Amino acid sequence: MSRRKYRLRCYKTRTLKYNQINLDGLFGWFRVPAFAFANLEELETRNPKLETEYMKLTPEEIQRYSRHLTLPNVGIEGQERLKESSALLVGAGGLGAPLALYLAAAGVGRIGLVDFDTVDVSNLQRQVLYGVEDIGRPKLEAAKERLQGINPHIQIEVHEVALTSENALGIISQYDLVADGTDNFATRYLVNDACILTGRPNVYGSIFRFEGQVSVFGAPDGPCYRCIYPEPPPPGMVPSCAEGGVLGVLPGMVGTLQANEAIKLLLGIGEPLIGRLMLVDALSMKIREWKVPRDPECPVCGEHPTVKELIDYEEFCGIPKQKEEPTFSEITVQELQAKGDARPFLLDVRKPYEAEIASLGADLLIPLDELPARLDELDPYKEKELIVHCRSGGRSAQAVKMLLEAGFANPINLKGGTLAWSEEVDASVATY
Ligand SMILES: [Zn+2]
Numbered sequence: 316m317s318r319r320k321y322r323l324r325c326y327k328t329r330t331l332k333y334n335q336i337n338l339d340g341l342f343g344w345f346r347v348p349a350f351a352f353a354n355l356e357e358l359e360t361r362n363p364k365l366e367t368e369y370m371k372l373t374p375e376e377i378q379r380y381s382r383h384l385t386l387p388n389v390g391i392e393g394q395e396r397l398k399e400s401s402a403l404l405v406g407a408g409g410l411g412a413p414l415a416l417y418l419a420a421a422g423v424g425r426i427g428l429v430d431f432d433t434v435d436v437s438n439l440q441r442q443v444l445y446g447v448e449d450i451g452r453p454k455l456e457a458a459k460e461r462l463q464g465i466n467p468h469i470q471i472e473v474h475e476v477a478l479t480s481e482n483a484l485g486i487i488s489q490y491d492l493v494a495d496g497t498d499n500f501a502t503r504y505l506v507n508d509a510c511i512l513t514g515r516p517n518v519y520g521s522i523f524r525f526e527g528q529v530s531v532f533g534a535p536d537g538p539c540y541r542c543i544y545p546e547p548p549p550p551g552m553v554p555s556c557a558e559g560g561v562l563g564v565l566p567g568m569v570g571t572l573q574a575n576e577a578i579k580l581l582l583g584i585g586e587p588l589i590g591r592l593m594l595v596d597a598l599s600m601k602i603r604e605w606k607v608p609r610d611p612e613c614p615v616c617g618e619h620p621t622v623k624e625l626i627d628y629e630e631f632c633g634i635p636k637q638k639e640e641p642t643f644s645e646i647t648v649q650e651l652q653a654k655g656d657a658r659p660f661l662l663d664v665r666k667p668y669e670a671e672i673a674s675l676g677a678d679l680l681i682p683l684d685e686l687p688a689r690l691d692e693l694d695p696y697k698e699k700e701l702i703v704h705c706r707s708g709g710r711s712a713q714a715v716k717m718l719l720e721a722g723f724a725n726p727i728n729l730k731g732g733t734l735a736w737s738e739e740v741d742a743s744v745a746t747y
Pocket residue numbers: 538539540541542543609610613614615616617
């Protein structure tokens with residue numbers, strides 16, 4: 316008889332005896348739930364032997380997890396396994412919030428969180444870990460408090476740092492499993508490679524606007540993120556959630572799918588999303604699934620890996636180093652303000668709705684993706700100074716490069732965009 320069956324049998328017979336009810340005939344398979352509600356303290360005093368069987372779960376935990384204990388694939392042994400297991404959540408944002416809430420509630424014994432952000436009012440639209448009273452607090456401080464409030468029987472460990480090539484292996488190797496809730500490509504490739512190098516499964520999730528993806532990478536014989544996406548997109552090609560927007564409920568859907576996969580992996584049950592990429596479209600409410608095999612030529616998880624240690628992921632993703640001088644002209648928000656009414660022509664390359672939220676009074680708005688087709692509108696400024704701005708300075712830098720290539724004499728990027736203007740010049744300009 317397996318250990319599990321033995322344990323379950325002991326559990327059933329003893330508890331039934333003390334309940335003085337034979338639920339066998341009444342409820343059939345529903346027998347186990349009754350045990351979970353038994354007064355275990357009383358049981359222990361009557362039968363000291365029982366204590367050894369519940370050693371890993373306290374009476375409070377038995378009650379708390381009763382709906383798990385009744386599940387055929389979980390039971391007391393599975394719950395003990397969850398208690399002994401650990402998971403690292405990279406990012407305590409939209410995906411990290413449901414992940415953390417459900418893994419904590421499920422009783423995963425040790426949960427690590429990596430994040431270094433503070434709670435902003437614009438987070439509350441989707442990051443359900445936080446409340447109004449948390450605005451301005453470090454996310455991990457608020458998250459730990461909330462999670463321990465849900466489940467005081469587990470440990471919450473906080474790593475208030477940016478995950479880097481220097482610290483990733485050390486942090487990740489402390490946990491059984493990683494759930495990736497990052498919002499940028501550099502960290503996503505870093506998490507992927509670090510998981511392969513440390514042999515940890517990586518429950519991946521990502522979201523954009525109305526669409527999400529979920530998969531499990533780094534499992535034996537399964538693919539990794541690089542098998543599917545060998546190269547990152549060029550920087551600036553894929554807007555961030557801040558720029559492109561995200562439906563608030565979407566990270567809830569994707570994050571709970573990730574939590575489901577994480578719990579299954581920790582329990583060793585079901586069919587995890589290994590070798591399968593799930594695509595969730597919240598608008599059409601269609602879920603599609605793609606088979607994604609491991610690439611034998613993958614530089615990280617392939618048969619002849621070339622990436623044997625962590626690399627510079629910002630460089631890999633084509634993100635220019637901050638110290639590097641840009642190859643085009645830039646102006647700060649203070650310098651622009653100092654020019655007053657004498658400022659040069661100002662072009663906004665955001666979407667029209669963004670200008671409705673926060674405007675710097677630009678002379679013309681041409682969204683970045685329309686710029687190549689509408690360059691003739693800027694002809695009068697081809698030989699003059701022309702300042703370009705967006706929300707944070709990223710898209711406008713792309714626009715400036717585009718204008719230089721098109722032969723414009725002096726396009727200038729506004730560093731930091733409307734965000735910097737709001738922070739350093741005029742707080743009445745909204746941030747979003
Ligand atoms: Zn791979």
